[in-house]
Amino acid sequence: MTQKSPKLPSEPRDLFPGALELMILQTLHRQPMHGYAMVQHIQQRSRDLLQVEEGSLYPALQRLLKANLVDAEWTISASNRRVRTYSITPDGTKHLEREVSRFEQMLEGISLVLAPNAS
Amino acid sequence: MMNRFRRMFSRSRLAADLSEEMQQHLEEKIEALVESGMPRNEAVHSARRAFGNATLIEQRSREVWMWPFIESICADIKFALRQLRKSPGFAAVAFLTLAIGIGANTAIFSLMNGLLLRPLPVADxxxxxxxxxxxxxxxxxxxxxxxxxxxxxxxxxxxxxxxxxxxxxxxxxxxxxxxxxxxxxxxxxxxxxxxxxxxxxxxxxxxxxxxxxxxxxxxxxxxxxxxxxxxxxxxxxxxxxxxxxxxxxxxxxxxxxxxxxxxxxxxxxxxxxxxxxxxxxxxxxxxxxxxxxxxxxxxxxxxxxxxxxxxxxxxxxxxxxxxxxxxxxxxxxxxxxxxxxxxxxxxxGARGFTFLRMFFRKPLIAVFVMCGGILLLACLNLASLLTARSAARERELATRLALGATRARLIQQLLTESLLITLVGTMGGLAMAPLVARPLASMLMSGFSNGSLDISLDMRVFLFVAAIAAGSTLLIGLIPALQATEGNLNDHIKNGQHSRLTYARQRILVRLLVLSEVALTMVLVVGAGLLGTSLVKLYHSNLGFDPRGLVNVTFNMAKQPLNGDALTRLYQTMSNQIGHMPGVKEISWERIIPMTGETWDNIYAAPGGSARDTFENRVGPGYFLTMRIPVIAGREFQWTDTKPSGLKVILNRAAAKQLFPGKDALGQQVQNVDAKALYEVIGVVGDTKYDDLANSSPAMAYLPITQVSDTNLNEKKPSYTAVVRIDGPVAPLAVAARSLAVRLAPTIPAPAITTMDSVMNDSISSQRMMALLSLFFAGCALLITAIGLYGTLAYATARRITEIGVRMALGAQRAQVAAMVFRENARVAIFGCVAGLVAAILASRVLARFLYEISPHDPWVLLCSAGILLAIAAVASTIPALRAASIDPMVALRAE
Incomplete structure (x- = not known):
């Protein structure tokens, strides 16, 4: 099952587990929005480096709902559509802060190891 | 948590929200693409591609909300039901054997509960x-x-x-x-x-x-x-x-x-x-x-x-x-x-006091142990069948392991299956328990006219049932589950049917299970054989009198006005009237009905001889003729043997020998040591059983009802039982005796009527209960073992079809193949029999107490038990052997 085939570096990467949730929370932290808008936002912000399969947003959203990190309600969008708008909860904000700092630590660790001029 | 509950129960709304949301997402995307200049149908495709597999995503989103454990159990139950439905034969066997095992245990436990365990329903x-x-x-x-x-x-x-x-x-x-x-x-x-x-x-x-x-x-x-x-x-x-x-x-x-x-x-x-x-x-x-x-x-x-x-x-x-x-x-x-x-x-004394406990504690515990044996047997049988069957399911399980199922998850699923089996079996057992317990209770209590046993199911019984059901589930399910899920899954997948190593190990386990099954059955069959033989011996034991066609009619004279000789005359009148009723051949009287456990004894001595404790009975004229007890010397009592004619006694042969060793007792004097009264021996009669079938015939002295003592309060208004030998049904006599009592002694209660046959049955009620139950259990055990031997061999053979095909293709004869398959079981059966024999010989000492005139190591019983068991094992093994022999090598090899 863990078949390995070399991938070209230019191909979009798979995300690590939990990364999508983190990005959703960050997005919602700026402002509440609905699913489609979130996908657009994430792709723009990542300058299309991250290719998110749009559908995979929804299981992630359900997990966040279940964990009480986000809330959802039906609203009417600016384009006059009935959309389900998500907003971050206080719990979600706390979780985001914690996870971001952990992520930064990890990133720092990885970049230290990868740095070419390691002593 | 509340949130989760709320969402759990509004899951359909959640699903609706999700689908609508996803639909909106797609539409918005399509519109955006169309706006950017893409043709509509292309935009639809593109949007779908970017979105991914919508069905799968929806499924996964919904799974987020499920309670994994509970829902997996629901799924397991559904799956287990499907599995059981696929093999209805196995399901029926599992259900029936467990129902018998659990039902029998529950029944006996409810008896034990009623008699031995339940506290009195009072405070503190x-x-x-x-x-x-x-x-x-x-x-x-x-x-x-x-x-x-x-x-x-x-x-x-x-x-x-x-x-x-x-x-x-x-x-x-x-x-x-x-x-x-x-x-x-x-x-x-x-x-x-x-x-x-x-x-x-x-x-x-x-x-x-x-x-x-x-x-x-x-x-x-x-x-x-x-x-x-x-x-x-x-x-x-x-x-x-x-x-x-x-x-x-x-x-x-x-x-x-x-x-x-x-x-x-x-x-x-x-x-x-x-x-x-x-x-x-x-x-x-x-x-x-x-x-x-x-x-x-x-x-x-x-x-x-x-x-x-x-x-x-x-x-x-x-x-x-x-x-x-x-x-x-x-x-x-x-x-x-x-x-x-x-x-x-x-x-x-929380449970109160009853003498019945002393009578029935040991027989009940013995039967309880037998029941436990049956349940253990049923469980072993199902465990071996499930192990054999899970061998056949190896590839399925391996595939599921490969697809990411954990071992615990698979064990849970296999245990669910056995839980389902035991649940259904337990319900069957509970339904069956009263059907067994009620006749058992009445059989036990039949000798105790004023007793009754409360065998209702209470909390204690239900706890017991729950405990044995849980135990059975583990026993049935855990061994095969652990067995089936262990080992390297790659081997399973690669080799499938040919994973020799695990198969060999599994086969040993299955054989061990079946072997212990055979051994356990052997113990039960030997026990049943011993108890059954001893019951037959009890029935055929020499009573010394002929119980067939003998009816006892007890008149309770204690509260009527007549005394002494006047009462004796009443008995004589009744004697004459009953004697002339249609169907009555002979009639006489007795104070104690033999075999009821009631005794009466006094110490007698020949002049100058040693004093001997001797059982007594007071009987009427013609008693020995009525009872068919041979008069060896002298004569019977007569109505004319009144007190003025001198006190008389009739001894049985044992008493005559004891009191007058080497001499002729007839015409001698014997003394009642305590009462200082002298009696003339006017007759010697044959020995009879007295208080209990299982005891040998004791020395006895018979006194006439015409010579009751004036001083003994017990004999002031003696109540006697008419012993009536009849030809034909009891009912007319019963009616006639009642109307006779109303006519001649209106103040006494209606006479109590029993047949001597029922007295004898009651006197050995616990032996009868044990023998009948053990025979029933032994029958069940044989059936269960036969199923076990057949089932495991059939599964094992099914796995060997290819091998057998190859053997036949290489020239093996059908007879050889059949013998090869047959031998697998023959070895198990013979070893099991031997192990069982050893265990039975060790265990039968416990039974010795309940046996009558038979050694617990009776070679005939042991041999016959082994013979029956081996014969049944042979029959059960022949079918798979013949089926193996009829395999067509071409078909077997092509299937691979």
Whole structure:
């Protein structure tokens, strides 16, 4: 099952587990929005480096709902559509802060190891 | 958590939200693409591609909300049901064997619960104690005499209440001009306050009632709810109404509710009267007047809550002799008691007291062990079948492991399957239990006319059932589950049917299971063989008389006006009249019906010879002819053998030999040592069984009913049983005997009628119960083992089809193939038999107590058991062997 085939570096990467949730929370932290808008936002912000399969947003959203990190309600969008708008909860904000700092630590660790001029 | 609950139950709304949301997303995307200039149909495709597999995503989103554990169990149950439906044969076997195992265990346990375990339904039952008397190394005495009880009754330093009771099956209650026999109980003053259940109506009996002559208003009686309904038609003003018991008026003072069962869980008295009314109830006898030599009372007490059982006994020890000295005037008795360190002992009495416990504890426990064996067998059988079957499911399980299932998850699923099997089996067993328990209880109680056993299912029984069901589930499911899920999954997938290593190990496990099955069955079959043979021997044992066509008609004469010779003349008249009834061949009289366990004995001696304890019976003229007991020398009694003609006795052969060794007994004198009376031996008759079928024929002396003693209170108004030999049905005789009693002795209750056959059956009820049950269980065990042998071999052979195909292709003959398959089981069966034989020989010592004239190592029983078991094993193994032999090698190889 863990078949390995070399991938070209230019191909979009798979995300690590939990990364999508983190990005959703960050997005919602700026402002509440609905699913489609979130996908657009994430792709723009990542300058299309991250290719998110749009559908995979929804299981992630359900997990966040279940964990009480986000809330959802039906609203009417600016384009006059009935959309389900998500907003971050206080719990979600706390979780985001914690996870971001952990992520930064990890990133720092990885970049230290990868740095070419390691002593 | 609340949030989760709410969402859990509004899951359909959640799903609707999700689909709508996803739909909106797609539409928005498509619109955006169309706006950017893409043709519509292309935009639709592109949007879908970017979105991914919508169905899968929706599924996964919904899974987020599920409760994984519970829902996986639901899925498991569905899957298990499907699996069972796929193999209905296996399901039926599993269900039936478990239902039998669990049903039998539940039935026996409910009997044990009713008789041995259930506490009395009173408050603080654990404060109750049963008192007994210990002296020397004799058996503990639970039967107190009245004086000793009255001495104990005053000890309120350690006990809050002390009470005694004695049941009577036949209170004579007058109804119109006739009398009816009603189950009653004599209860001492503190009986009801110790058990303390409020009466339904009126009041209960108190110490004030328990005085000679009763309370100031007279004799009081308390009735049960059942009697109140039957006799008084639930009259709310029943208090103050009169009951004529034993020709004496008693006043009803109250009604006890149904839940009050007294202190003996097997007696259900309908009327309670004070203990001091005993001389009225037992008239013309008087057991209270019998003093310290009459042992007839069960004594119990309620401890004070602050005094422990140990402290109670410590306090009783120094009190015992002083109480006895104060109550007993007989110097000899006191001297004996002092020598034997006579003392009272208290033992836990929360469950009340019944003599039946002594009779049935051991047989019940023995049967319980047999039942446990059957259940164990059923479980072993299912475990072996499941193990064999899970071998066939190896590839399925391996695939699931590969797809990411954890081992725990698979074990959970396999256990669910066995849980389902046991659940269904348990329900079947519970439904079956009363069907088994009720006839068993009545079989057990058949010898005890005034007993009844409450075998209802209570919490304790349900807990027991739950425990055995859980145990069975684990036993059935865990071994195969652990077995099936272990090992390297790659091997499973790669090799499939040929994973030799695990298969070999599995085969050993299955064989071990089947082997223990065979061994266990062997033990059960040997046990059944021994018990069955001994029952047959009991039935065919030489009674010394012919029980067939013999009917006992007991007339209770204690409360009618005639005495002495006048009563004897009444018996003679009745004799003549019964003798002329149609179908009656002979009639005579006896005081004690043989085989009822009742005994009467006295010490006899030949002049100058040694004194011998000899059993007695008082019989009428023509008794030996009626009973078909051979008269070896001399003659029978006659109506003319009156007292003035000189006291006469007839000895049986054993007594004649004992009293007059080497001499002719006929015409000799024998002396009743205690009564100092001399008797002339006028006849010698054949030996007969007396009190118990299992005992050998004792030495006996027969006295004539025409010469009853004037001094013995017991013989003032003797009640005799007419022994009637009839030709044809009993019913006409019963009707005729009743009308005869009404005509000749209108004040006596209707005569009690039993056939000698039923007396014999009752006398060996526990042996009969054990033998019949063990035969039934052995039959079940054989069936289960046959199924096990067949099933495991069939599964094993199914796995070997390819191998067998190859063998045949290489030239193996069909007979060889059949023999090869057959041998697999033959080895298991033979080893199992041997192991079982060894176990049976070791275990059968336990049975020795229940056996009659047969050694627990009887070679015939052992051989026959092994023979039967091996024959059944052979039949069960032949079918798979023949099927293996009929494999077509071409088909077998092509299938691979």
């Amino acid at each position: 039952a654990d404060q109750l104690v049963v008192l007994r008397m210990d002296q020397d190394r004799e058996l503990p005495g639970y039967n107190f005499s009245a004086p000793l009880f009255r001495g104990l009754e005053r000890q309120h330093k350690i006990f809050s209440d002390v009470f005694a009771f004695s049941g009577r099956p036949n209170f004579q209650v007058r109804e119109g001009s006739t009398n009816e026999s009603v189950r009653g109980m004599l209860a001492s003053g503190e009986f009801f306050q110790a058990l303390d259940i409020p009466p339904l109506i009126g009041r209960y009996l108190t110490p004030v009632d328990d005085r000679i002559g009763g309370n100031p208003e007279g004799l009081a009686a308390l009735v049960s709810e059942g009697f109140w309904q039957r006799w008084f038609h639930r009259d709310p003003k029943v208090v103050g109404r009169k009951l004529i018991i034993a020709n004496v008026p008693f006043t009803v003072v109250g009604v006890m509710p149904k839940r009050f069962i007294g202190a003996d869980p097997t007696q259900r008295p309908e009327i309670y009267v004070p203990l001091s009314a005993e001389p009225i109830i037992d008239a013309p006898e008087n057991w209270i007047a019998g003093g310290v030599n009459f042992h007839w009372l069960t004594v119990m007490a309620r401890r004070k809550s602050e005094i422990s059982l140990q402290q109670t006994n410590a306090a009783l020890l120094p009190m015992s002799m002083p109480i006895a000295q104060a109550q007993v005037s007989d110097g000899n008795w006191i001297a004996e008691a002092e020598k034997g360190e006579f003392h009272f002992t208290a033992e836990p």
